[in-house]
Amino acid sequence: MSKRKRFIAGATCPSCNEQDTIVVFVDQNVEKVQCVKCDYLQSQAPGEVSGATRQFEQVIGVFNPDEN
Numbered sequence: 549m550s551k552r553k554r555f556i557a558g559a560t561c562p563s564c565n566e567q568d569t570i571v572v573f574v575d576q577n578v579e580k581v582q583c584v585k586c587d588y589l590q591s592q593a594p595g596e597v598s599g600a601t602r603q604f605e606q607v608i609g610v611f612n613p614d615e616n
């Protein structure tokens with residue numbers, strides 16, 4: 549029921565260029581990146597998480613320990 553959204557600190561929206569407005573959440577197994585300011589929305593197909601989300605996560609230095 550609950551769609552957990554988490555803010556990506558330091559991320560800049562590619563649409564409105566505002567900072568700290570980007571949230572990431574999963575909807576029906578699809579990871580989505582959304583800007584709460586301008587409603588910019590980007591979806592990632594399942595298994596294709598190498599797109600915008602990773603790009604944003606790299607901004608704050610989140611690393612996946614499963615990945616070498």
Ligand SMILES: [Zn+2]
Pocket residue numbers: 561562563564565566569583584585586587588
């Ligand atoms: Zn925006």
